[in-house]
Structures are given as structure tokens and as C-alpha cells.
Amino acid sequence: MKRFLMKIYFKLPVVLQDIAVSIYGLLLYQQRYTGIYKKYLKKxxxxxxxxxxxxxxxQNLKFLYLLHYAAAASPFYKELYKDINLNQIKSVEDIGKLPILTKDMLRENIDRIYTIPKRKSLIFFTGGTTGIPLKVRKRKKDVRKRMAYLDAYKLTFGFRNNRMKSARFFGKKIVEENPRKPIFWRNNYISRQRLYSTYHLTEENLAYYVADLNRYKPASIDGFVSAIYCIARYMESNGIKPTFTPKAVFTTSETVLPYHRETIERVFGCSLSDQYASNEGAPFIVQCRCGSYHEAIDTGVFEHLERDGRTSLLVTGFDTIGTPLIRYDIGDVILPLSGKKSCACGSCHPIIEGISGREAAFLMTGKGQISQVQLSVLISSLSKRIVQMQFIQKKDGSLHIIAIPSLEEKGKASPKAYEQLYLALRDFLGSEVNIVLEYRDSPYLLKSGKFQLILKEEWLER
Known part of the structure; x- marks a missing residue:
């Protein structure tokens, strides 16, 4: 049914596609921004x-409510906790007495984890980056509370969602693969959003995106940082100034690297604020107006698990009543912070240095493990010639490296320039690993539309 509707949608003229997107936007508005939303936004x-x-x-009250609710309403948790005296768990400090919920456990028992019927829930899909996407059931009130929390965070930057214009770069396919006209965006008039396709962000098309952003003049830009960075870098490289100053750039779903932040903030003249959550219902990590990453303990419990030299996250989400997540090993890695205990913004919520990304997103080379942050140093040194890079770890241990040259550099492409780039990569990654370097017009995207700096070969096969 969905494929049939999309075929019809892509045959419509752009103006009717805008109407179709807005009708869908109205449905989402009714689901997310009505009922208790306004009450909780104010709160x-x-x-x-x-x-x-x-x-x-x-935090303790919400944790104990979720725990006892899950044990009573979820067949899975009822069995998982059958040998545990839950009355001995008095607060979050006792959470270590409970078993960890792994991704495999969630996937294999999802039907027994649900606490509400499908007809009374809103369905969300997990990203499926390293596995099969799952259907997560949520209560409408929980979804509205999460939207209110997210919008209250944006209010601290002066942006009012649904009231001010926003430009959003996200992973839905809203534009046909080869459009007749270079219009790579659609409008959701209901929420005052202009939705920009990330699937058409090639160097040849960037001028159209930039010109439209300057016409539209959004009060905020949000979405995938890789897409927003491409826009900012193109503007800077071509001496194009924005004709507007956003309240903020809000990013999510992808790891923000230093060169992303520096370029975006310099070009748009505003703060980049990063935010972490998940479709499963992980609690929020938000970056405040002072630049600190805060673990929002009123939305869940964060546990830091040290393993393999990294700090992995276990999360317990308070708004996961429909599909409870308690001590869930979500597969993300954070950068803990030592020393800094308080923030000038006044929030007492714990501070971390940043979000490193997927636990699997590390390259194995002759020099050992290399993280995305380390790779960002290399990419910054090559930024005059290369717009974007991507590193694909093959099953045999070798690396397939994608390099997207700038339009100017593409015209100067030569065997010597290729060899210089190859030698720079070889010097950085070590001589022990086999490297295949390829020039492309655009990187590989995941099915969700996300760009990932480090990919595993098997992820592309799914």
C-alpha cells in the first residue's frame, strides 16, 4: 500500500506534493502536538x-513507576524479574540489581515486551543501522510529552516549533530520484517546515539548495549534520553569505565532529546545538546554550559501561511505557567528562564531553582502533580539496575509502593529486592495512538517509 501511494505521490506536480506532505504533516501534528502537549511544554x-x-x-519516582509497571504489564519483564525482589529496589542507585536488556533480547522478545495493543499505540521504527528495524509501540501521551520536552529545549535558544519557520534536512524520500526541475525540497505548511532531501545533495545541486535557503530565511535549521555541513562548506567555499541568521542549528542522529561544528557556526553565525535520543525511546542528551552536553535525568537513567576501552551507554527511558526499555544496551558510545561538575546554564543534570556514535563505528587499522573524532583531524587537513570522505571497513579487514572532491578540485583531478591523497591516507592509517581509494560524487547513505563516516561492509548489504 505504501509503495502504491508513493508511486502516485511522485507523479503529482510539486504544488500537489506540497499539499500531500502538509496533509501528512497535519496527521503528525494531531498525534504529537495536541492533548497534553501544551500542558507539558509549559511545564x-x-x-x-x-x-x-x-x-x-x-528521576527516582519515574524509574520506580516504569519498573513496577513493566513487571506487571509485560510478559517478558514479568519472567525476567521473577527471581528478583523488586521491593528491595528503592531508587536508581539499585538499578544494577536488574539484568541488562540487549538488542538481541529486545528483537527476539519484542511481542512479549509490548504492554499496549497495536490499536492503542503509535508505531515507531528503529533505525536498523546494525540490524533489522523493529516496531516500537508508544502511547500517544508519551509521544506528546517527548515532543514537549524537545520543544522546551529549543525554546532556550529562542526557537518556537510550529510557530517559526524551520528548514529540515532528513532521510525521507520526498523527491523523486531524477526530478524534472531542480526543486529538492517540499513544504509542510502545517508546521511551517521546509523539508530538504538529503538524497540529492551533490556538488552540482548545492547551488539550488543554498539559493532556496536564502529565499526561505528559516528561523532554525535542523536535521543531519552531514547535510547541513555540506551546505555551509559550499557557501563558504563560494563566498556566499546567508541572508538570514537562524536562532540555532539543531542536529541529531549523526555524530557531530569538530570540523562540522566549526564550519556551520562560522557560516550561519549561530550556535550548533546537538541532541541525542532514539526511536526506541532513549532518554534525551541535549546540548545547552553554553555548549555542554547534559544527560536529562528527568527523562531516564544513563549508565556508563566501560568495555573495550570505550564508554558504552545503558539507557532506561521513562517514556517507553508501551515498549519498556530498562537497562537497554543501545549500542552507542559517549565521551565521559572528568573534572567539570557544573555548567553556567544552571542545570544540575550530569555533563558529558560528547556523543561518539555507534559502538561499531571504529576503524581497525595497523595502528589499532581509530575513531570518528580522530578521522575528523585527517579530513580537516584535506578540506581544501575534499568535500567529504567515507571509510568502509571490508570483511577482510581492508578499507574502501570514498573521497568526494569539490567541483573546483574535480576539474583539476590528476594521477598526481590522487597519489598525494592516497599517500596522506596511507601515512595516517598505517602501511599494514590495504586501502582502495575511490572518487565519487556522493557518499553512501544508510536506508534511513543518514550519512555515516565509518561503515561496515555488511551494513551496506542489508
Missing amino acids: YAANTHENVKREIRI
Whole structure:
């Protein structure tokens, strides 16, 4: 049915596609921004998170409610906790007495984890980056509370969602593969959003994106940082100034690397604020106006698990009543922070240095493991010639490296330039690993539309 509707949609003229997108936007608005949404937006916007005792009390109450609800309403948790005296778990400090929920456990038992019927839930799909996407059931009230929390966070930057214009770069296929006209965006008039396709962001098309952004003049830009970076870098390289200053650039779903942040903030003249959550319902990590990453303990519990030299996250999400996630090993890695205990923004929520990304997103080379942050140093040194890079770890241990040259550099492409780039990569990655270097017009994207700096060969095969 969905494929049939999309075939019809792509046959419509752009103006009717805008109407279709807006009708869908109205459906999402009814699901996400009605009912208790306004009540919780007001509540969350008024909370500055300055009172430590109050925040811990809220966290404990929400945790104990979720725990006892899941044990009573979910057949899976009822069995998982059958040998545990839940009355001995008095607060978040006792959470270590509970078993860890792995991705395999979630996938294999999803039908027994649900606590609400399909007809009473909203369905969300996990990204499926390293596995098969799952259907997660959520109560409407929980979805509205999460939207209110997200919008209250954006209000701290002066942006009011649904009231101010936003430009969004995301992974839905809203434009046909080869459009007749270079119009790579569609409008959701209901939420005052202009949705930009990330699937058509080639060097040849970037001028159209930039010109439209300058016409539209959004109050915020949000979505995939890789896409927004491509826009910012193109503007800077071509001496194009934005005709607007956003309240902020809000990013999510992809790892923000230093060169992303530096370029985007320099070009648009505003803060880049990163935010972490997940379709499964992971609690929020938000970057405040002072630049600190805060673990929002009123939305869940964050546990830091040290393994293989990295800090992995276990999450417990308070808004996962329909599909409870308690001590869920989500597969993401964070960068812990030592020393800094407080932030000038006034929030008492714990601070981390940043979000490193997927646990599997590390390259294995002759020099050992290399992270995305380390690779960003290499990419920054090559930024005058290369727009974007991507590193694909093959099953045999070799590396397939994608390089997207700038339009100017593409015209100067020569065997000597190729050899210089290859030698720079060889010097950085070590001589022990086999490297295949390929020039392309665009990188590989995941099915979700996300760009990932480091990919595993098997992910592309799914």
C-alpha cells in the first residue's frame, strides 16, 4: 500500500506534493502536538533543572513507576524479574540489581515486551543501522510529552516549533530520484517546515539548495549534520553569505565532529546545538546554550559501561511505557567528562564531553582502533580539496575509502593529486592495512538517509 501511494505521490506536480506532505504533516501534528502537549511544554519550559534534590526525586519516582509497571504489564519483564525482589529496589542507585536488556533480547522478545495493543499505540521504527528495524509501540501521551520536552529545549535558544519557520534536512524520500526541475525540497505548511532531501545533495545541486535557503530565511535549521555541513562548506567555499541568521542549528542522529561544528557556526553565525535520543525511546542528551552536553535525568537513567576501552551507554527511558526499555544496551558510545561538575546554564543534570556514535563505528587499522573524532583531524587537513570522505571497513579487514572532491578540485583531478591523497591516507592509517581509494560524487547513505563516516561492509548489504 505504501509503495502504491508513493508511486502516485511522485507523479503529482510539486504544488500537489506540497499539499500531500502538509496533509501528512497535519496527521503528525494531531498525534504529537495536541492533548497534553501544551500542558507539558509549559511545564518543561519553566523548569531550569537547577534543584538537584528535586531532579533526583523526579528521576527516582519515574524509574520506580516504569519498573513496577513493566513487571506487571509485560510478559517478558514479568519472567525476567521473577527471581528478583523488586521491593528491595528503592531508587536508581539499585538499578544494577536488574539484568541488562540487549538488542538481541529486545528483537527476539519484542511481542512479549509490548504492554499496549497495536490499536492503542503509535508505531515507531528503529533505525536498523546494525540490524533489522523493529516496531516500537508508544502511547500517544508519551509521544506528546517527548515532543514537549524537545520543544522546551529549543525554546532556550529562542526557537518556537510550529510557530517559526524551520528548514529540515532528513532521510525521507520526498523527491523523486531524477526530478524534472531542480526543486529538492517540499513544504509542510502545517508546521511551517521546509523539508530538504538529503538524497540529492551533490556538488552540482548545492547551488539550488543554498539559493532556496536564502529565499526561505528559516528561523532554525535542523536535521543531519552531514547535510547541513555540506551546505555551509559550499557557501563558504563560494563566498556566499546567508541572508538570514537562524536562532540555532539543531542536529541529531549523526555524530557531530569538530570540523562540522566549526564550519556551520562560522557560516550561519549561530550556535550548533546537538541532541541525542532514539526511536526506541532513549532518554534525551541535549546540548545547552553554553555548549555542554547534559544527560536529562528527568527523562531516564544513563549508565556508563566501560568495555573495550570505550564508554558504552545503558539507557532506561521513562517514556517507553508501551515498549519498556530498562537497562537497554543501545549500542552507542559517549565521551565521559572528568573534572567539570557544573555548567553556567544552571542545570544540575550530569555533563558529558560528547556523543561518539555507534559502538561499531571504529576503524581497525595497523595502528589499532581509530575513531570518528580522530578521522575528523585527517579530513580537516584535506578540506581544501575534499568535500567529504567515507571509510568502509571490508570483511577482510581492508578499507574502501570514498573521497568526494569539490567541483573546483574535480576539474583539476590528476594521477598526481590522487597519489598525494592516497599517500596522506596511507601515512595516517598505517602501511599494514590495504586501502582502495575511490572518487565519487556522493557518499553512501544508510536506508534511513543518514550519512555515516565509518561503515561496515555488511551494513551496506542489508
